[in-house]
Each structure stands twice: as structure tokens, then as C-alpha cells.
Amino acid sequence: MKQRIIGVAALVAVLSYACGERQPERVLTASKGHIAIYDAVATASAAPDVSSLYFTIANAATSPDTLIAVSTAAGTASLHTVVTDSSGVTSMRPLVGLVIPAGASVGLAPGGYHVMLTGLRRPLVAGDSIFIVLDLARANLLRFRVPVLTYTEMVERLGTLDHE
Numbered sequence: 001m002k003q004r005i006i007g008v009a010a011l012v013a014v015l016s017y018a019c020g021e022r023q024p025e026r027v028l029t030a031s032k033g034h035i036a037i038y039d040a041v042a043t044a045s046a047a048p049d050v051s052s053l054y055f056t057i058a059n060a061a062t063s064p065d066t067l068i069a070v071s072t073a074a075g076t077a078s079l080h081t082v083v084t085d086s087s088g089v090t091s092m093r094p095l096v097g098l099v100i101p102a103g104a105s106v107g108l109a110p111g112g113y114h115v116m117l118t119g120l121r122r123p124l125v126a127g128d129s130i131f132i133v134l135d136l137a138r139a140n141l142l143r144f145r146v147p148v149l150t151y152t153e154m155v156e157r158l159g160t161l162d163h164e
């Protein structure tokens with residue numbers, strides 16, 4: 001599976017080069033109408049039934065769209081954000097909806113917005129993949145496969161908001 005992911009990344013890099021774009025590191029995961037999903041990754045479970053997943057949503061439309069919900073047959077998926085209180089303590093909070101402004105991208109990444117996976121039927125193992133469904137106010141449903149990477153592989157791929 002890892003070889004297949006690298007193969008897809010290489011293909012996207014070649015296609016991007018052919019189109020004259022300068023973002024060979026960004027891997028298109030899925031698209032529908034004005035919405036494109038890049039770099040979707042899930043991390044291997046640290047605890048048996050808990051994990052998280054990340055992606056970047058790009059909105060090419062001239063009006064905003066809103067990610068309302070995420071779901072997967074693998075377990076329970078919840079949109080979260082990370083907040084830091086006045087004493088410097090960080091904690092996760094549920095997000096009611098994530099607005100993707102017109103012509104802009106919003107990234108989910110470690111230390112910021114993320115999809116929390118709980119109640120997993122079985123632990124996520126690097127090399128596996130899971131299907132997830134995004135529900136957007138205007139684009140409606142997007143269903144796509146997300147590869148499971150080790151935490152180290154995921155950080156190499158996305159970076160973290162903590163270190164930027």
C-alpha cells in the first residue's frame with residue numbers, strides 16, 4: 001500500500017509539472033465541483049480505539065462553503081479545534097462547522113483543526129486506509145479513501161502547526 005501511495009504522489013507530481021504548477025508536494029485526494037481535498041491522511045492509532053485525520057479543503061467557488069460533518073464506517077468522526085486558554089493550557093473543542101471562504105483553502109493539521117476518530121472498530125494500522133464522507137453545505141457529500149500513516153510519516157507529510 002505504501003508503494004501505491006508513493007506511486008500516486010509521483011503521478012500527481014508529474015501531472016502538476018506538466019500543468020506548470022509549482023506544488024508537487026500537494027497530493028490531490030478527491031474533488032467534486034468547486035471543492036478539492038488535498039493530502040488526506042489518518043494517523044495510526046496510538047490508543048486502540050482513537051485516532052485523528054487531516055486534510056486540506058480548497059474552495060474554488062466565488063462563495064463560501066461549510067464543512068458540516070465528517071463520518072466513517074470505521075468509528076465515530078468529530079470535527080475538533082484546539083484552543084489555548086489564558087494560562088497556556090491547550091484543549092480540544094468540538095467545531096459546529098468549518099467555513100471554507102471563497103477562493104481559499106483551510107488546512108487541518110496537528111495542533112489545529114482535525115477530525116477526531118473515536119470508538120474505532122479496530123486500531124488503524126499504517127498501510128491501511130479508511131473511507132470517509134464529508135458533508136458540505138453546498139457541495140454535499142464527498143466520499144474518499146484516506147491512507148493511514150505512522151505519526152512520523154504524517155508529520156513529514158504535513159508538518160505541524162506547533163513548529164511553524
Ligand SMILES: [Cu+2]
Nearest residue numbers: 080092114116
Ligand atoms: Cu480532537
